[in-house]
Amino acid sequence: MTNTWLQKCIEDIAKFGAGERGMDRLAFTESDRQARQYVIDLMLEMGMTIREDAFGNVIGRLEGTDPHAAPVVTGSHIDTVPDGGKYDGVVGVAGALYAVKNLQTRGPLTHPVEIVVFMAEESSRFGFATMGSKAMVGQVNQTLWSKAKDKDGVTLAEAMRTFGLDFANIKKAVRKPGDIKAFVEMHIEQGPVLEATGKKIGVVTAIAAPTRLKITVKGFAAHSGTTPMEDRQDALVSAAMIVLAIQEIALEQSRHGTVGTVGNLKVHPGVMNVVPGLVEMWVDIRGVNHESIIECLQDVKDAISTIAEGQETPVAIDILTSDKPVQLHEEVRTVITEAAKSCGASYQDIHSGAGHDAMNIALLAPTGMIFIPCRQGISHNPEEYADPEDIQIGADVLVETLYQLAK
Structure with missing residues (x-):
């Protein structure tokens, strides 16, 4: 039986940033601020104490009986991609709120329980993913992040300032090993x-990690009508060849579960009657097999070198991020499995092709993830949907998991 409180929580959060097609609740925007405040108000109603760290992660805490015990932590994110769905991340936050609400009825817990609403999990605004959890575990490249801008030219530092945060203080968000007993993300x-x-339940064994590249192809802009075909240095032709090369290389590595995607190209000057002189392209390579990712990356570099030389179009490659796949903690996975059994939920081991905040927190504390089904596997899309009964089952498994870890 589904819980109306849990569903109302998800629907209420969806009101913030709802657009004509889907959700537009990018990090450090007004709709993000409003959704965060809604969650904070619910935490306060439950008697949780609230703090915000130096990067804007919201942390609600329910005290345990042992003031010296490390907290058991859960949560996820509420920012979205442009035209996104209303379940990605939000299910984990709403499930965490539901869990704490229910844990309060089960008697005193030894360990505190914390809910974290991670800031800027999506890379949509500033080009870096899982920023809040990276700040929490000390995995910030402050030099690169200082250059981050959104499509309107707003820097990360400027966006943080609108939330009363100082970019220079990001390192103050770091938590030390031992600060967290365990972390579980639904x-x-x-x-x-x-x-x-x-x-009904996926017990996540490993999380694929993204390696992200910005590739810049330099040609020579020229008149499309007067420049002979054999004399052209067409940056877009070279870029197209690179796209096809990445497709072939990723297909070869797909036997290891590795995937490669060119998700965005910018062509300059971008008019019909000029041979393109410059193309910027962004590439996402990811998988759970680190050796395969490395091999894929090397093959991409070799292919680009050959294309650049053959087409006389120099190419620059900037590695934006290079995260390692993460194996989740066996003992936490066992607790989740036993929780699924006790709740009567069918389950299986599964790996995550998408990155999550959990992959960063796993560097800091024993970490697990609970997956629930979503219709046709669609996400980052207005058609994203999770059945209320499936959300309920996941939340009940989360409650039991947290109870066993914190009792």
Whole structure:
């Protein structure tokens, strides 16, 4: 039986940033601020104490009986991609709130329980993913982040300032090893496996990590009508060849579960009657096999070198991020599995093709993830949907998992 409080929480958060097509609740925007305040108000109603760290992660705390015990932590994010869905991240935050609400009825817990609403999980605004959890574990490249701008030219530092935060103080968000007993994140799968198998719970074994590149191809802009074909240095032609090369290389590595995507190209000057003189392209390579990712990256570099030389179009490659796949903690996975059994929920082991804040927190504390099915595996899309009964089952498994870890 579904819980109306849990569903109302998800629907209420969806009101902030709702657009004509989908959700537009980018990090450090007004809709993000409003959604965060809604969650904070619910935490306060539950008697939790609230603090915000130096990067803007919201942390609500329910005290345990042992003031010296490390907290058991749960949560996710509420920022979205442009035209996104209303379940990605939000299910984990709403599920965490539901869990704390229910844990309060089960008697005193030894360990405190914390809910974290991570800031800027999506890379949509500033080009860096899982920023809040990276700040929490000390994985910030402050030089690169200082250059981050959104499509309107607003820098990360400027956006933080609107939230009363100082970019120079990001390092103050770091938590030390031992500060957290365990972390568990509930999330929609964002893939089709659970729906296909009919299982209600995915016990995540590993999280794929993204390697992200910005590739800049330099040609020579020239008149499209007067420049002979054989004399052209067409940056877009070279870029197209690179796109196809990445497709072929990723297909070769797909036997290891590795994928490669060119998700964005900017062509300059970008008019019909000028041979393109410059192309910027952004590439996402990810998987759970680190050796495969490395091999894929090297093959991409080799292919680009050959294309650049053959087309006489110099190419620059900037590595924006290079994260390692993360194996989740066996003992936490066992607790989740036993919780699923006790709740009567069907389950299976599964790996995550998408990155999550959990992959960063795993550097700091034993970490696990609970997946629930989403319709047709669709995510980052207005068609994203999770059945209320599936959300309920996931939340109940989360409650039991947190109870066992914090009792």
